Amino acid sequence: MELAMNEQVTGSKLKWLWLAVLxxxxxxxxxxxxxxxxxxGNPVPVIPMFNLTLLHNTGAAFSFLAGAAGWQRWFFVTLALVVSVVLVGWLRNLRRHETRSAISIVLILGGALGNVYDRVVHGYVVDFLHFYWQDWHFPAFNLADTAITIxxxxxxxxxxxxxxDPGTPANGSE
Known part of the structure; x- marks a missing residue:
């Protein structure tokens, strides 16, 4: 009875893990x-201001620590795995009405795991989405980075x- 009551309060947002898998x-x-x-490294123009350009990033966002001696690979893998465990714990403890929070958590989780796979298997993250304006180029990124950002x-x-209203959930409805 207590488990059923707790389930009604938390609403088990683990069901949103399918979105992380997607x-x-x-x-x-x-x-x-x-x-x-x-x-x-060879840009393929798609539309003005956007190319597909295959690049490998051994660092983190915006190539942070890309020039380090190689230790950053396992540092970022460990960091992403710890964050993933925390995100799943957070997801598990969300209340029934916190659907938007669940979606944001699993988008971050899916993106983190996509990039972890690259780091473990390749030693770098594969980036290919490349936006630019005249001579200014935004760092290339991928769908995992997009999911994390969203x-x-x-x-x-x-x-x-x-x-x-104080009785109205802040995060929308289910």
Whole structure:
């Protein structure tokens, strides 16, 4: 009875893990296609301001620590795995009405795991989405990075949402 009561309060948001699996599958699939179809470092114009350019990132966001001696690979793998465990714990403890939070968490989780796979298997993250404006080039990224960014933006925006009524959930409905 107590377990059933707790389930009603928390609403088991673990059911959203399918979205993390989808993010990983799409990310790894697009990275495999980019690796198979693109030549490293050779931009393929798609539309003005956007190329597909295969690049390998041994660092983190914006190539942070890319020039380090190699220790960063396992540091980022460990960090991402620890964050993933924390995210699953957080997801597990969400309340029934916190659906938006669940979605943002699993987007971040899926993106982190997609990039962890690359680091473990290849020693670098495969990037291929390349935006630019004239001579300014945004660092190349991938679908995992996109999912992480969308999930983080959702979390940040959610922090600014205020419930209309104290009895109304802040994070929307299920």
């Amino acid at each position: 993010v990983v599958a799409l990310d790894l699939g697009t990275k495999a296609m980019a690796t198979a179809l693109l030549t490293y 999930g983080a933006a959702m979390m940040i925006l959610d922090m600014f949402r205020k419930p209309a």
